[in-house]
Amino acid sequence: MFLDDENKRVVERLRALNLSLCKNCLGRLFGKVGRGLDNVQRAALVMSEHGYECVEPDNCALCGGIFGKLDFYAKSAVETMNAVEWNSFLVGSKFEEEVLAKEERIWMSTSAQHAEAIKSEFNREVGKKISQLTGKDVDFDEPDCVAIVDTRFDTINLEIRPLFIYGRYKKYVRGIPQTRWLCRNCMGKGCKRCNGKGKMYETSVQELIAEKVMLATQGKEHFFHGMGREDIDVRMLGNGRPFILEIREPVIRTIDLKKLENEINDFAAGKVSVEKLRIVSGKKVEEIKEEKCRKRYSATVEIAGTCTKEMLEKSINDLREKDIYQETPNRVLHRRSDIRRVRHIYDVLLNWVDGNTAGLEIECEAGTYVKELISGDGGRTRPSLTEILGIPCRVKELDVIWIHDEHTEE
Structure with a gap:
C-alpha cells in the first residue's frame, strides 16, 4: 500500500471536505511520501487504492486551472529569457494570496503532515518543461536568469544575475578617483558647481574601465568593487590593484576578455590599464573587499x-x-x-x-x-x-x- 494509516486518515478527512482537486493538488498532499514519484503519480496511487476521484485542472477547487497551463508558462518563460544570453536558470512564482491560504486550510483540516507547497511543485514542473524545451539546466545557486511566473496575471518577470568581471588595474596619473564621485551639491543631477555633469571629477578608474565593458555586455548599470583604494593624488603601479566590475542586467554574458582588455587599455591609454580579466562568482566580491594585504x-x-x-x-x-x-x-x-x-x-x-x-x-x-x-x-x-x-x-x-x-x- 502506498499510504500508511496516518495518511489514509488524511484521505478520509479530505473526502469529508467534498473538494474537487486535480491530480497535482491531490498528490501534493502526500508530496513527501514515497520516492521517485511526481505528484500526478502519487495521486494515481491514491485514486486506485482509495477510490478518490480527481477533476481536470480547470475545475480544481484549489489551483483553478494553473496546473493545466504548465506548457504555456514554460514557453512564455523561454521567450522572455531569450531576450538575453543565458545558460542556466531558476523558476520562481507568485500566486493569489487566497490560493495559498486555501492550501493551508486544507492542510489544517486534513492534518496533512507530508504535504508539499503549491509554489514548490509549480516551480519544479515549469523548470522541467523549460529544460525539455531548451536543454538547459536549473541552477539553484547562481542561475543566469530567474523567471518569475506571476500566475495572477499570466506574466513573466525576469531577474538577470549580474556579471562579475575580475581584473587588476594600474593608474598612471594623479587626480583620478577610483570610483565616480557624485557632486556633493546636486548628488548627480547636475548643477553650476559641477558644470551640469553631476560629478566632482571628469572621470574615474571605474568609468574608464566600464565604458567598453558596458558596450560589450549591453548592461544596465555598473558597480566597482576594489581591494581597497588609493587616494586621488596617488598612483597605482607595480602589480596593480585587484577589482571586480559588477554589471547589472547584462544582455550578453559571453565575452572575448582578451579583446575587451585591449579595448579598455586603448580607450584609457596613459591613464589606466587593466590585465588578467576573468569572469568570477559574485562571492568573490566579498572576498576582495575583506582582504587585508600588505x-x-x-x-x-x-x-x-x-x-x-x-x-x-x-x-x-x-x-x-x-x-x-x-x-x-x-x-x-x-x-x-x-x-x-x-x-x-x-x-x-x-x-x-x-x-x-x-x-x-x-x-x-x-x-x-x-x-x-x-x-x-x-x-x-x-x-x-x-x-x-x-x-x-x-x-x-x-x-x-x-x-x-x-x-x-x-
Missing part, C-alpha cells in the same frame, strides 16, 4: 630643514618593524569616525636623497595612512618620521608599487 609604497618626501643622509637613515631605522598608533587623519575626519588604530610598519628603505627631498620605500600593514606616517598629522600618528627626525616632513608624491595578495590569483 602594501609597498614609493614616497617622495620633502623635509623642511637641514638633514643629512645619516640622520635620515637613523630615523628610518627606528620605524622599521615597529607598530605605530594612528588616529583618524584630520583630512578624512569629516567622513570617517575618529578612532585610534595600531598598524605595523614592516620595512622602510632610503633610496635616494637630493637636498631636502628624499625617496623612500615603505612596506606596511593594510589600512596604514602613509602620508601621516611621514608627517605625524600634528601628533595624531605616533611615532612618525617627523617626530623621530625632529624636522617637519611631508609626502610630496606617493605611489603604490606592490600589493601582496598573491593567493587571490588562485
Whole structure:
C-alpha cells in the first residue's frame, strides 16, 4: 500500500471536505511520501487504492486551472529569457494570496503532515518543461536568469544575475578617483558647481574601465568593487590593484576578455590599464573587499630643514618593524569616525636623497595612512618620521608599487 494509516486518515478527512482537486493538488498532499514519484503519480496511487476521484485542472477547487497551463508558462518563460544570453536558470512564482491560504486550510483540516507547497511543485514542473524545451539546466545557486511566473496575471518577470568581471588595474596619473564621485551639491543631477555633469571629477578608474565593458555586455548599470583604494593624488603601479566590475542586467554574458582588455587599455591609454580579466562568482566580491594585504609604497618626501643622509637613515631605522598608533587623519575626519588604530610598519628603505627631498620605500600593514606616517598629522600618528627626525616632513608624491595578495590569483 502506498499510504500508511496516518495518511489514509488524511484521505478520509479530505473526502469529508467534498473538494474537487486535480491530480497535482491531490498528490501534493502526500508530496513527501514515497520516492521517485511526481505528484500526478502519487495521486494515481491514491485514486486506485482509495477510490478518490480527481477533476481536470480547470475545475480544481484549489489551483483553478494553473496546473493545466504548465506548457504555456514554460514557453512564455523561454521567450522572455531569450531576450538575453543565458545558460542556466531558476523558476520562481507568485500566486493569489487566497490560493495559498486555501492550501493551508486544507492542510489544517486534513492534518496533512507530508504535504508539499503549491509554489514548490509549480516551480519544479515549469523548470522541467523549460529544460525539455531548451536543454538547459536549473541552477539553484547562481542561475543566469530567474523567471518569475506571476500566475495572477499570466506574466513573466525576469531577474538577470549580474556579471562579475575580475581584473587588476594600474593608474598612471594623479587626480583620478577610483570610483565616480557624485557632486556633493546636486548628488548627480547636475548643477553650476559641477558644470551640469553631476560629478566632482571628469572621470574615474571605474568609468574608464566600464565604458567598453558596458558596450560589450549591453548592461544596465555598473558597480566597482576594489581591494581597497588609493587616494586621488596617488598612483597605482607595480602589480596593480585587484577589482571586480559588477554589471547589472547584462544582455550578453559571453565575452572575448582578451579583446575587451585591449579595448579598455586603448580607450584609457596613459591613464589606466587593466590585465588578467576573468569572469568570477559574485562571492568573490566579498572576498576582495575583506582582504587585508600588505602594501609597498614609493614616497617622495620633502623635509623642511637641514638633514643629512645619516640622520635620515637613523630615523628610518627606528620605524622599521615597529607598530605605530594612528588616529583618524584630520583630512578624512569629516567622513570617517575618529578612532585610534595600531598598524605595523614592516620595512622602510632610503633610496635616494637630493637636498631636502628624499625617496623612500615603505612596506606596511593594510589600512596604514602613509602620508601621516611621514608627517605625524600634528601628533595624531605616533611615532612618525617627523617626530623621530625632529624636522617637519611631508609626502610630496606617493605611489603604490606592490600589493601582496598573491593567493587571490588562485
